[in-house]
Amino acid sequence: MTATKTITVDQLIAEYAGPIADSVGLTATDYDATAGGLTNLLRDAADRLSSMDQTGEWLEEAAAELDAIARLGDGGPKTQELLKSIDSTLYEAKSDLELC
Incomplete structure (x- = not known):
């Protein structure tokens, strides 16, 4: 039996906050390193993208x-x-934003 990978909010912040923020001209450190802070960052990042952009939908989701x-x-x-x-x-x- 293989062990399932456990994911934490801290891991998500470490992996995605900086690159996503940088891609849209935000600063990740302006946001709390919490689930709420990541939520706010993702919504702010989505707001900077076109409403027709799939990436913005992913960030909102x-x-x-x-x-x-x-x-x-x-x-x-x-x-x-x-x-x-x-x-x-x-x-x-993140992958989509890196292509832009």
Whole structure:
């Protein structure tokens, strides 16, 4: 049996906050290193993109899922499921922004 990878909000912040912020002219350190801070950064980044941009939709989706995590609380299989979804979504968004 293989161990499943556990994802944390801190890992998401470390992996994605800086590159996404830099891509749209924001500064990641202007935001709290919390789920709420990442949510705000993602929404601000999405606001800087065209409303027709798929990347903006991904950022909004990830922000909404981070809000759901705040409601669920820490831990548990539902939270981990959401964190994995956020990780995947932010990976796509970051990759897309790097191409611009």
